[in-house]
Amino acid sequence: MSELEQVLLAVDEGLPASLDRLFELLRIDSISTDPAYEESCGKAADWLVNDLRSIGFETRRHNTPGHPMVVGQQQGRNDRCQHLLFYGHYDVQPVDPLALWNRPPFDPAIEQTPAGKVIRARGAADDKGQLMTFIEACRAWKHITGALPAQVTLFFEGEEESGSPSLIPFMENNRDLLKADLALVCDTGMWDSNTPTISTMLRGMVGEEITITGPSLDLHSGMYGGPAINPIRVLTRILADLHDDQGRITLPGFYDGVHELTNDVRQQWDALNHDDTEFLKNVGLEHPAGEQGYSVLEQIWSRPTCDVNGISGGYSGEGFKTVLPSKAMAKVSFRLVGDQDPEKIQQAFYQHVNERLPADCSVEFKTKDGSPATTMPVDAPAFKRAQRALTDEWEREAVYAGCGGSIPVVGHIKNILDMDSLLVGFMLDDDAIHSPNEKYALRSFHKGIRSWVRILDALAEQ
Amino acid sequence: MSELEQVLLAVDEGLPASLDRLFELLRIDSISTDPAYEESCGKAADWLVNDLRSIGFETRRHNTPGHPMVVGQQQGRNDRCQHLLFYGHYDVQPVDPLALWNRPPFDPAIEQTPAGKVIRARGAADDKGQLMTFIEACRAWKHITGALPAQVTLFFEGEEESGSPSLIPFMENNRDLLKADLALVCDTGMWDSNTPTISTMLRGMVGEEITITGPSLDLHSGMYGGPAINPIRVLTRILADLHDDQGRITLPGFYDGVHELTNDVRQQWDALNHDDTEFLKNVGLEHPAGEQGYSVLEQIWSRPTCDVNGISGGYSGEGFKTVLPSKAMAKVSFRLVGDQDPEKIQQAFYQHVNERLPADCSVEFKTKDGSPATTMPVDAPAFKRAQRALTDEWEREAVYAGCGGSIPVVGHIKNILDMDSLLVGFMLDDDAIHSPNEKYALRSFHKGIRSWVRILDALAEQ
Numbered sequence: 001m002s003e004l005e006q007v008l009l010a011v012d013e014g015l016p017a018s019l020d021r022l023f024e025l026l027r028i029d030s031i032s033t034d035p036a037y038e039e040s041c042g043k044a045a046d047w048l049v050n051d052l053r054s055i056g057f058e059t060r061r062h063n064t065p066g067h068p069m070v071v072g073q074q075q076g077r078n079d080r081c082q083h084l085l086f087y088g089h090y091d092v093q094p095v096d097p098l099a100l101w102n103r104p105p106f107d108p109a110i111e112q113t114p115a116g117k118v119i120r121a122r123g124a125a126d127d128k129g130q131l132m133t134f135i136e137a138c139r140a141w142k143h144i145t146g147a148l149p150a151q152v153t154l155f156f157e158g159e160e161e162s163g164s165p166s167l168i169p170f171m172e173n174n175r176d177l178l179k180a181d182l183a184l185v186c187d188t189g190m191w192d193s194n195t196p197t198i199s200t201m202l203r204g205m206v207g208e209e210i211t212i213t214g215p216s217l218d219l220h221s222g223m224y225g226g227p228a229i230n231p232i233r234v235l236t237r238i239l240a241d242l243h244d245d246q247g248r249i250t251l252p253g254f255y256d257g258v259h260e261l262t263n264d265v266r267q268q269w270d271a272l273n274h275d276d277t278e279f280l281k282n283v284g285l286e287h288p289a290g291e292q293g294y295s296v297l298e299q300i301w302s303r304p305t306c307d308v309n310g311i312s313g314g315y316s317g318e319g320f321k322t323v324l325p326s327k328a329m330a331k332v333s334f335r336l337v338g339d340q341d342p343e344k345i346q347q348a349f350y351q352h353v354n355e356r357l358p359a360d361c362s363v364e365f366k367t368k369d370g371s372p373a374t375t376m377p378v379d380a381p382a383f384k385r386a387q388r389a390l391t392d393e394w395e396r397e398a399v400y401a402g403c404g405g406s407i408p409v410v411g412h413i414k415n416i417l418d419m420d421s422l423l424v425g426f427m428l429d430d431d432a433i434h435s436p437n438e439k440y441a442l443r444s445f446h447k448g449i450r451s452w453v454r455i456l457d458a459l460a461e462q
Numbered sequence: 463m464s465e466l467e468q469v470l471l472a473v474d475e476g477l478p479a480s481l482d483r484l485f486e487l488l489r490i491d492s493i494s495t496d497p498a499y500e501e502s503c504g505k506a507a508d509w510l511v512n513d514l515r516s517i518g519f520e521t522r523r524h525n526t527p528g529h530p531m532v533v534g535q536q537q538g539r540n541d542r543c544q545h546l547l548f549y550g551h552y553d554v555q556p557v558d559p560l561a562l563w564n565r566p567p568f569d570p571a572i573e574q575t576p577a578g579k580v581i582r583a584r585g586a587a588d589d590k591g592q593l594m595t596f597i598e599a600c601r602a603w604k605h606i607t608g609a610l611p612a613q614v615t616l617f618f619e620g621e622e623e624s625g626s627p628s629l630i631p632f633m634e635n636n637r638d639l640l641k642a643d644l645a646l647v648c649d650t651g652m653w654d655s656n657t658p659t660i661s662t663m664l665r666g667m668v669g670e671e672i673t674i675t676g677p678s679l680d681l682h683s684g685m686y687g688g689p690a691i692n693p694i695r696v697l698t699r700i701l702a703d704l705h706d707d708q709g710r711i712t713l714p715g716f717y718d719g720v721h722e723l724t725n726d727v728r729q730q731w732d733a734l735n736h737d738d739t740e741f742l743k744n745v746g747l748e749h750p751a752g753e754q755g756y757s758v759l760e761q762i763w764s765r766p767t768c769d770v771n772g773i774s775g776g777y778s779g780e781g782f783k784t785v786l787p788s789k790a791m792a793k794v795s796f797r798l799v800g801d802q803d804p805e806k807i808q809q810a811f812y813q814h815v816n817e818r819l820p821a822d823c824s825v826e827f828k829t830k831d832g833s834p835a836t837t838m839p840v841d842a843p844a845f846k847r848a849q850r851a852l853t854d855e856w857e858r859e860a861v862y863a864g865c866g867g868s869i870p871v872v873g874h875i876k877n878i879l880d881m882d883s884l885l886v887g888f889m890l891d892d893d894a895i896h897s898p899n900e901k902y903a904l905r906s907f908h909k910g911i912r913s914w915v916r917i918l919d920a921l922a923e924q
Contacts, residue, residue, distance in 0.1 A: 033781030094783060162781045189685075203684065207782055216746025218897040221769040222665065222867025223651075225797050226752035226761030227738075228745060232770040232792075233705065240702035243695065276689075283690060284678025287821040290688035299688035307683040308694040309785050314772035315793065319495030319624045320669055320830045321556055322795055322868075323771050323896050330694075331777065333784055335687050359749045368782045405684025406784075434682040434785055 003145060004457050010140045011449045018136045018449065019110070019119070021051065025090070025128050026108040026121040032067055032091035033162035041067040041158045044090040048072075048156055055139045057154060062174075064166035067091060067158030071177060074138075076151040081460045083151040085180035085419065087409055088131030088187065089160035092123035093434045100436035110442060115193070117442040124440035126433035130186040130425055131156065133445060137452030149460035153180055157409075160187075163207070163368040164408060171416045182382050182459065183413045186448075188403050188425035191272065193441065196390035196398040196451065198383065199423035200376040201301055204336035205406035206345050207309075207368030210235075210353060211329045214361050218314075219324040229360050231328040232313045238356045239330060242306050247291045249306050249334075251348040257339030261302055269297050272399065282430055301402025305335045333368070335406060342370030371408035377420055382459055386422055389454035393447060424455065465607060466919050472602045473911045480598045480911065481572070481581070483513065487552070487590050488570040488583040494529055494553030495624035503529040503620045506552040510534075510618055517601045519616060524636075526628035529553060529620030533639060536600075538613040543922045545613040547642035547881065549871055550593025550649065551622035554585035555896045562898035572904060577655070579904040586902035588895035592648040592887055593618065595910030602915055611922035615642055619871075622649075625669070625830040626870060633878045644844050644921065645875045648910075650865050650887035653734065655903065658852035658860040658913065660845065661885035662838040663763055666798035667868035668807050669771075669830030672697075672815060673791045676823050680776075681786040691822050693790040694775045700818045701792060704768050709753045711768050711796075713810040719801030723764055731759050734861065744892055763864025767797045795830070797868060804832030833870035839882055844921055848884055851916035855909060886917065 001009070011018075030044035031037040045061050045068040052059040057072030070090070076082070095105040103109060108121035119129060134154075141148050155178060159166055171178060188199040214231035215224070244250050261269070276296040280286055290299030299305075313328030315321035334345055346367070353363055377383065378400055390398035403423070410421045426444035427433065463471070473480075492506035493499040507523050507530040514521040519534030532552070538544070557567040565571060570583035581591060596616075603610050617640055621628055633640060650661040676693035677686070706712050723731070738758040742748055752761030761767075775790030777783035796807055808829070815825055839845065840862055852860035865885070872883045888906035889895065 033779075033783065035780065094777070094779065096777075096779075161783075205784075207784070209782070214747070217894065219745055220867065220896040221767075221771060221795060222797060222865075223762070223891065223895075224745065225767040225769045225866060226765055227742065227750040227758045228747055229749075229751035230769050232773050233701070236698040236701040236770070236773075239695070239698040280689065283681055283686065285676070285690055285822045287691075288689040289691035289820065289822070296689045300685070303688055305683075305687040307687045307692050307784075307786055308698070308776065309683060309783060309787075310776035310778040311694050311698075311790065312774050312778035314770065315556065315558075316772040316774035316791060317495070317556065317558070318497060320671070320793060320795075321495060321623070321771060321896065322667075322669070322769075324769055325771075328773065329778060331782060333683060333782075335684060358751065360747045360751065403684075404687060405682065429685065432679065433685075434783065435680040 004454065007140045007144045007453050008450055010144050011136065011453060014140065015446055018132070022119070022129060022132045022445070023108045025132065026123055027106055029106045030091050030158060031094050032159050033094060038067070041091055045070050045158055048090060051135065052154060055142050062170065064170055066166040069166070069170055070156040072154040074148055074152050076460065077145065077147040077149055081150045082182065082462055083153070083180040084459060085153045085155055085178055085183045086134050087155050087183060087185045087413070088134065089127045089157050090131065091158040091161050092126065092128070093161050095122050095436070097436065102437055118439040119442060119445060120437065120439045122438050124438055125427045125431040126438065127160065127187050129440035129445055130427065130448065133426065133448030134184070134186055134452045136449040137456060140449070140453055141456060149456045153178060167409060168412055168416070171412055175417060179417050180419065183419050183421040185407060185410060185421050185423045186425050187407055188423045189427035189429065190425070191399050191401055193428055194394065195396050196394040197401050198387060198390070198398060199403040199425070200378050200400045201402040202374045202407050202410055203404055204340065204342060204371045204373040204411070205333060205408065206336065206342045206349070206370040207331070207333040208346065208349060209329065209331045209366040211327055211364045212361055213327050215324065215326050218326050221322045221324040224324050228324055229358055230324050231361060232325060234356070234358060234361050235313065235328040235330055238353055239308055241356065242352070247289065249304065251345065251352055253348055254304070254345060256344070257341060258304055259338045261298065268400065272297070279429070297402065300404035302337050304337050304340060306332065308332055335404065337373045340373065342372055346370055371406060371411045374410045374414065376423070380420065382422060385458040386424065386455050389458040390424065390451055393451045393454050424451065426451070466916065469602045469606045469915050470912055472606050473598065473915060476602065477908055480594070484581070484591060484594045484907070485570045487594065488585055489568055491568045492553050492620060493556050494621050496556060500529070503553055507532050507620055510552055513597065514616060517604050524632065526632055528628040531628070531632055532618040534616040536610055536614050538922065539607065539609040539611055543612045544644065544924055545615070545642040546921060547615045547617055547640060547645045548596050549617045549645060549647045549875070550596065551589045551619050552593065553620040553623050554588065554590070555623050557584050557898070559898065564899055580901040581904060581907060582899065582901045584900050586900055587889045587893040588900065589622065589649050591902035591907055592889065592910065595888065595907060596646070596648055596914045598911040599914035599918060602911070603918060611918045615640060629871060630874055630878070633874055637879060641879050642881065645881050645883040647869060647872060647883050647885050648887050649869055650885045651889035651891065652887070653861050653863050655890055656856065657858050658856040659863050660849060660860060661865040661887070662840050662862045663864040664836045664869050664872055665866055666802065666804060666833045666835040666873070667795060667870065668798065668804045668811070668832040669793070669795040670808065670811060671791065671793045671828040673789055673826045674823055675789050677786065677788050680788050683784045683786040686786050690786055691820055692786050693823060694787060696818070696820060696823050697775065697790040697792055700815055701770055703818065704814070709751065711766065713807065713814055715810055716766070716807060719803060720766055721800045723760065730862065734759070734863070741891065759864065762866035764799050766799050766802060768794065770794055797866065799835045802835065804834055808832055833868060833873045836872045836876065838885070842882065844884060847920040848886065848917050851920040852886065852913055855913045855916050886913065888913070
């Protein structure tokens with residue numbers, strides 16, 4: 001039995017213990033966006049520090065103005081081996097609406113479903129389950145061979161779900177600590193439950209919270225309705241004007257830097273035979289609602305979008321209250337592609353809002369960090385080797401795919417550390433990662449660990 | 463000293479005790495729109511039952527599917543006297559946002575302000591303070607003369623702030639109990655703090671809560687943004703399209719039944735010399751935002767409006783969550799004037815929404831009862847007598863004014879009981895009746911009681 005085979009066997013035999021460790025981490029309610037969970041985020045970081053130390057990583061908790069970073073380092077089996085930086089995040093999304101969960105979100109369990117066993121919990125997929133696939137792969141290598149095939153730096157943050165305010169300063173101040181030959185990021189999904197996937201395009205993001213203020217206090221709509229401007233009316237006009245009737249975004253210059261697909265990429269995507277009908281049906285829809293004239297895959301992977309992620313104003317509780325509110329708020333995000341410039345789009349958005357602001361209304365903006373889109377060097381040798389390793393594990397050709405989401409850290413790894421990122425992940429489309437009842441297929445977790453075992457081996461030497 | 467003067471003196475001497483009783487009622491958090499306060503509403507009803515019995519009213523609590531009605535009856539001083547029906551409501555508006563109150567909303571206190579002493583509490587003005595002005599006037603008459611000048615039926619409901627679902631059935635089933643010669647309603651305001659006012663025009667109301675559903679679950683805007691329809695986007699388009707650039711409402715047929723002012727009424731309103739600048743400045747505004755070409759008074763009193771009273775969807779807590787939500791909700795109300803037909807407007811709104819509903823979206827409507835606008839018979843003798851009584855008390859000519867608010871009960875009193883209503887109230891524009899820090903001028907309370915003492919006398923005989 002080869003060394004690799006022995007390590008893979010150790011993964012299989014150690015799976016129950018791997019799950020125990022994952023469940024410990026999942027029980028920590030590390031919701032980063034809500035200050036009420038600050039202590040839990042620290043607890044998750046400490047859990048990682050202890051776990052990494054137990055497998056020989058020299059590990060430190062680095063406090064920041066926000067939630068802590070965790071960095072662990074370990075030499076490889078020899079001096080010639082590559083140095084890999086693995087990134088993941090231990091924080092999770094909020095859980096509301098809690099009433100829609102079929103079990104407590106921080107009480108993980110294995111559930112049997114028609115599609116197989118799943119790990120049910122907030123963070124099971126995004127990103128605790130995924131980051132643990134890599135840690136468990138390292139553990140298996142250490143257990144069998146006493147060393148890692150490659151030099152590895154592990155880098156975990158706790159603010160990914162809340163705009164990563166500390167990430168850029170930390171990376172800029174710790175270039176030497178984090179610099180490696182290649183970054184590995186496990187925060188993406190698979191093309192389908194059988195097809196391993198390397199993500200090669202990531203959409204960028206501009207996020208802005210806007211608050212419109214009209215009257216200085218909440219008014220009675222009978223006493224003031226008419227002469228007093230209603231900030232909800234102003235806000236709905238601003239938001240409605242962001243799209244035209246063809247689903248295109250109206251900000252001037254918005255499409256600067258958006259490229260049409262090359263024929264190569266278009267052919268490759270066509271070959272994926274995406275089932276648009278099934279994709280939409282899974283979430284209760286029938287008709288693609290994005291830009292007319294583009295396929296569903298293009299609408300997700302290579303076209304920019306604008307979504308209102310939240311809106312509030314006035315009285316929205318039970319019953320009716322005839323209030324004319326003082327304020328109305330919306331959280332707006334743009335997904336960017338190609339060479340769209342986040343800063344220019346932010347400015348165009350500000351102008352769009354200000355132009356539609358009537359006399360007597362004021363606006364306040366709160367910015368979520370912007371990030372450009374990223375495209376990976378798919379022809380580099382490391383990408384080919386990783387593709388082969390994934391193909392070996394899943395016995396199905398690993399594909400290159402786009403990714404509609406934004407993983408800002410990939411841009412920062414490029415800009416600050418001058419490194420490319422290999423994005424491999426094992427999430428499935430129905431993992432409900434930002435919704436109630438998040439899950440992670442047990443198979444994703446198990447074969448995810450095995451995949452990293454193989455990739456570590458494949459990337460060990462240049 | 464005349465009998466009337468003795469009663470007025472009794473009001474002055476009894477003011478501290480009157481305030482004690484009002485404070486007892488204000489301490490009951492009878493928020494009718496929120497089911498969590500159901501018990502409190504019952505408590506407020508019981509408090510009224512006991513208080514009315516203490517001054518000789520034959521009083522009963524009438525339970526309904528919602529909150530109870532209270533009806534008390536008492537003969538007048540002789541057989542020739544008029545029978546008056548007094549209406550008020552013991553329920554109050556919700557108190558959120560609680561953080562903006564400068565004291566607990568259900569812990570009333572007298573506060574000294576630059577404009578004089580005020581009673582600070584939720585419900586101080588709307589409508590507990592106002593309904594107590596009438597009860598205290600009855601108490602003073604009883605105390606001094608042993609009888610009321612007129613036959614009086616007191617009628618209090620506890621659902622005025624939540625759409626009065628039980629009001630019409632109760633009135634229809636209790637016509638004999640409630641029928642009188644004239645209704646008195648104390649739920650309106652004064653032209654200014656020195657000018658007593660009879661309200662002669664009331665706007666009607668159509669209220670609808672709409673919920674748009676797109677995807678069957680909340681989605682990640684990265685994974686689905688583009689092809690998946692965002693219900694907030696749909697909702698904002700629907701709401702933005704309700705007004706045109708001139709501030710007019712776009713529903714087809716909306717302005718049917720809206721009349722221009724007669725010259726008489728226009729001259730009377732012009733004579734009021736409304737200070738538009740001050741009116742708007744008090745709430746932090748400068749520019750009238752209603753229909754272009756109409757004065758501020760017309761915009762409030764004689765022009766119809768549409769306001770969004772509440773909106774919600776997606777994530778609106780701290781931080782950012784890149785969710786593409788399943789649902790978005792808005793509470794929309796129309797204020798009606800003249801002969802606008804609430805049912806036609808409701809249907810036009812349904813059509814407006816349905817026409818803008820994309821494939822894959824569904825809508826659910828929840829109706830708040832509609833009511834038409836009302837115009838009073840200002841030339842009837844009772845109106846003239848009441849005007850004289852108010853003029854005597856305030857030593858300033860009482861005026862006839864419009865009222866932007868909706869008091870649906872006035873329409874029901876007309877339709878079900880075939881009675882006119884005399885609307886006299888003592889609220890001031892800055893009473894913040896649906897906002898934090900609601901107050902009622904102590905002078906409104908005191909002179910309000912005295913005003914009803916005089917009106918009871920003036921209306922006692924035909």
